[in-house]
Amino acid sequence: PFRRSTRIDAVELSEILKISELAEALKRVGRDIITLGTGEPDFPTPPHVIEAAHQAARRGETVYTLTAGTIELREAIADGCQRENGYRPEIGEIIVSTGAKQVLYNAFAATLDPGDEVLIVAPYWTSYPDIVTVCGGKPVVLPTTAETGFRITPDQLRAAIRPKTRWLLLNSPSNPSGSVYSETDFAALADVLRVAPQVGIMVDEIYQHISYVPFRSFRAVAPDLADHTLIVNGVSKSYAMTGWRIGWGIGPKRLASAMLAVQSQITSGASSVSQAAAAAALNGDQQMLAERADDFRERRDMLAAALNATGVLDCPSADGAFYLFPGCAAAFGRTTAQGRKIDNDADFCEVLLEEQGVALVPGRAFGTPGHVRLSYAYSRASLHEAATRIARFCASMT
Numbered sequence: 365p366f367r368r369s370t371r372i373d374a375v376e377l378s379e380i381l382k383i384s385e386l387a388e389a390l391k392r393v394g395r396d397i398i399t400l401g402t403g404e405p406d407f408p409t410p411p412h413v414i415e416a417a418h419q420a421a422r423r424g425e426t427v428y429t430l431t432a433g434t435i436e437l438r439e440a441i442a443d444g445c446q447r448e449n450g451y452r453p454e455i456g457e458i459i460v461s462t463g464a465k466q467v468l469y470n471a472f473a474a475t476l477d478p479g480d481e482v483l484i485v486a487p488y489w490t491s492y493p494d495i496v497t498v499c500g501g502k503p504v505v506l507p508t509t510a511e512t513g514f515r516i517t518p519d520q521l522r523a524a525i526r527p528k529t530r531w532l533l534l535n536s537p538s539n540p541s542g543s544v545y546s547e548t549d550f551a552a553l554a555d556v557l558r559v560a561p562q563v564g565i566m567v568d569e570i571y572q573h574i575s576y577v578p579f580r581s582f583r584a585v586a587p588d589l590a591d592h593t594l595i596v597n598g599v600s601k602s603y604a605m606t607g608w609r610i611g612w613g614i615g616p617k618r619l620a621s622a623m624l625a626v627q628s629q630i631t632s633g634a635s636s637v638s639q640a641a642a643a644a645a646l647n648g649d650q651q652m653l654a655e656r657a658d659d660f661r662e663r664r665d666m667l668a669a670a671l672n673a674t675g676v677l678d679c680p681s682a683d684g685a686f687y688l689f690p691g692c693a694a695a696f697g698r699t700t701a702q703g704r705k706i707d708n709d710a711d712f713c714e715v716l717l718e719e720q721g722v723a724l725v726p727g728r729a730f731g732t733p734g735h736v737r738l739s740y741a742y743s744r745a746s747l748h749e750a751a752t753r754i755a756r757f758c759a760s761m762t
């Protein structure tokens with residue numbers, strides 16, 4: 365019994381997990397380890413949100429909700445969309461799930477047949493290809509470089525679309541590169557997509573509120589493609605609510621009902637208490653979002669400057685999210701003071717962790733070797749100390 369299915373066998377153990385396990389093992393033997401690997405805000409969930417969850421539980425909102433989410437939360441999502449993105453989805457176009465991650469799963473499970481292809485832009489969030497694989501689809505990776513700001517070009521998209529292409533998956537602002545698609549970028553991609561009506565467009569906007577340049581939603585830029593578009597969003601990153609597990613999709617009713625069919629058989633819907641909390645987050649004070657984004661921006665600037673000063677890491681700035689994605693190729697072929705040779709991004713991360721106790725994630729985990737990812741959602745003191753150790757590590761190489 366318990367032989368892995370072919371689909372699950374193809375899912376790789378995450379590089380992030382491997383580096384976390386090594387970091388944990390070093391911590392257990394008493395080493396002082398700084399981890400810049402995790403993708404969650406270091407702010408607390410706002411107190412009024414916690415209070416709303418408490419009140420909901422006391423009112424008896426402790427039973428199953430509508431599978432697609434409470435009307436209260438879906439109204440709050442529609443209001444938020446109107447306020448921030450300039451369009452108002454209908455309630456029937458919104459489906460609330462257990463985190464943005466489940467929205468992705470629902471959509472792919474609902475629409476992919478074996479061999480159907482999904483275009484994924486690298487560097488990508490590690491889970492994208494794995495979710496596609498779990499759902500029986502075939503991830504097709506479109507590589508990008510720092511030269512195009514880690515964004516795909518219309519020509520690249522045009523050349524990649526094939527009869528089997530069912531989805532293009534975009535992430536703006538991006539984890540891990542921090543790139544943000546402008547209105548002009550999206551308009552140019554929309555022109556290509558208009559003549560490829562078999563391709564759905566999924567845009568993961570989970571970092572919408574952590575953008576240091578004007579954020580534009582794809583659906584607002586290309587409203588005529590609304591019937592082909594699924595927007596993915598949630599409260600995890602913006603409102604510091606990763607553990608509450610609330611995300612949502614906004615898409616045409618035909619797609620929403622297929623996603624609902626998946627969700628109804630898997631989870632029956634998201635947690636009732638968490639939904640009340642998410643509604644309070646969306647309906648409450650939004651000033652906090654800008655303040656937190658400003659705080660992240662200061663940390664980004666401090667860390668990027670320190671990394672570039674190493675002379676080894678080549679760190680482009682990032683327009684959103686809370687990650688930096690510097691190139692580390694200048695270290696390849698070099699040897700550290702302790703005699704370890706660095707040949708690739710995985711070596712860089714492993715040796716940095718062992719010699720200096722700083723945990724980063726290798727770019728290969730995001731489909732882009734030759735880079736490393738750092739999260740700056742950590743205290744300034746931790747970032748300073750990490751930057752000092754990384755500088756020492758780079759300076760030790762000959």
Ligand code: PLP
Binds near residue numbers: 598606
């Ligand atoms: N999308 C991206 C790009 C992410 O980085 C993450 C979390 O790291 C998620 C989605 C998952 O969001 P959620 O916690 O709402 O499932």
